[in-house]
Amino acid sequence: GKWACKCCQLLVQEPAAPQVFDNALPTPGLQAHTVISRFVDHIPYYRQEQINARTGVRIPRSTLAAWGGQTGAQLMPLHEAHRAFVLASRIVHADETPISLLDPGAGKTKKAYMWAYARGAFEPEPGVVFDFCAGRGGKYPCEFLTGWSGTLVVDAYSGYDAALALDGRSTAYCLAHARRKFDELVKANASVVAAQAIQRIAWLYRVEADARDLPAQQRLQMRQERSGSLWQELHLWLQLERTRVPDGSAIAKAIDYSLNHWAGLGRFLLDGAVPIDNNYVENRIRPWALGRRNWLFIGSQLAGERAAVVMSLLQSAKLNGHEPWAYLKDVLTRLPTQLNSRIEEMLPHKWKPAD
Incomplete structure (x- = not known):
């Protein structure tokens, strides 16, 4: 409110409450709603614009996109603390999935990747963090895992080899990947041996x-x-x-995959905290697969990085049993006045609603 004194001609205004976006119209609740619609409900901004218009609220999709990007930027300090929390786990799952990235100069999209890293499947405090990268090369997990040591649960993609070559790191390969190679043959009725392998697994x-x-x-x-x-x-x-099947056959390739990665596949027998497969992080990365069917592509490298920030916190909030809108609204309300020394209080595994 504003008040004016007729005598001294002074204008007095009550101080505005601190906001994530200075001098902006959206409240934390509207910001959270926009971001949740995009990253949890997978609704593209142009459809959000249409939905809002039906209720008489006309917000251009460019404005909605700007709100989403600004939200990701403001959540960066919290995301960094969350990344440190995930990498504090001795067991880390890793996986990656392709994401289309707009390439304006070429007039089309190109392939980028969203990498996912999750705390061990048996950890009492779960968490997942995403990293948007331009490619699938081994330099990306190497950079992300700098300073970390422990057991990395992955598929047998060679891109992880460089990251796993450092001292203090061991590999646990995914038995589900080995099983799928036999399962494909079973579904095609191509091998009796494959059916027996499925039964043993x-x-x-x-x-x-x-x-x-x-x-x-x-x-x-x-x-x-x-x-x-x-x-x-x-x-x-x-x-x-393997000695009974011809070289080069599909069943020979399936058997070779398991035999060539036998030590890593059997890591679960040496450590009770290591899971038998990597399905845990594959389920965590699934929202990206659902999302890209709706919004089709990421607009820029920066947009992808900020989307990874938002999705890391929202998916981790769901893992910890929180309603994502309530979590994000509360975080956006408290963030402008939260001390950096207490930023960890708003991490998904520690968050409690404000009184």
């Missing part, structure tokens, strides 16, 4: 189902008692079957 997964809720040490003990012999039998059986 299923026995291992039954043990994992029983051990899922146990502490790491007890889980490791159950694996060694029940899965150890199954794993050895599978190895001997694969070696025997």
Whole structure:
């Protein structure tokens, strides 16, 4: 409100509450709604513009996009703290998925990648962080994982080799990837051996189902008692079957994949905190696959980086059981006055609604 004194001609105005966007019209609730619609509900900005217009609120899509980008920029300090939290885990999952990036000079899109890194599947405090990169080369995980040591759970993509070559790091390969190569042959009725491999792998997964809720040490003990012999039998059986199938055949390639990565595939038998596969982070990266079907492409490198910031926090909030709109609205309300020394209080695994 504003007040004017008739006697001294002074204008007095009540100080405005601190906002993430200085001198901006949108409230934290509207900002959160716009970002949630884009990154959780996967609604493109042009459709949000149409939806808003039906209620008499006309906000150009360019304005909505600017709000989304500014939100990502303002959340950067929180994102950096969240990244440190994720990389504090001794077990980290990693995966990547292609994202179309607008290439204005060429008049079309080019392929970029969204990399995902998640805390171990058995961690009591979950978290995932995304990193938007122009390519799929090994330099990207190398740079992101600087200073980290532990076990990296990945598929057998060679791009991770450079990152895993450093001391203090070990590899756990994804058994689900090995299984899929046999499963493709089973679905095509192309191999009896593949069906037998699927059955043997299923026995291992039954043990994992029983051990899922146990502490790491007890889980490791159950694996060694029940899965150890199954794993050895599978190895001997694969070696025997490999001698019976012709080189270059589809079943030979499926068997070779498992045998060539056997040590990494069996890492779960040495550490109870290591999962048997990488499905955990694959599920975390799925929203990007859903989103790109709707908004089709990322407008720029900067937009991709800011989208990664927003999505990291929102997906982690969901992992920790929070309603994403309530979380983001509260964070955007408190962020302008939050001390940097207390920024971790707003991380998804620590956040509590304001009183």
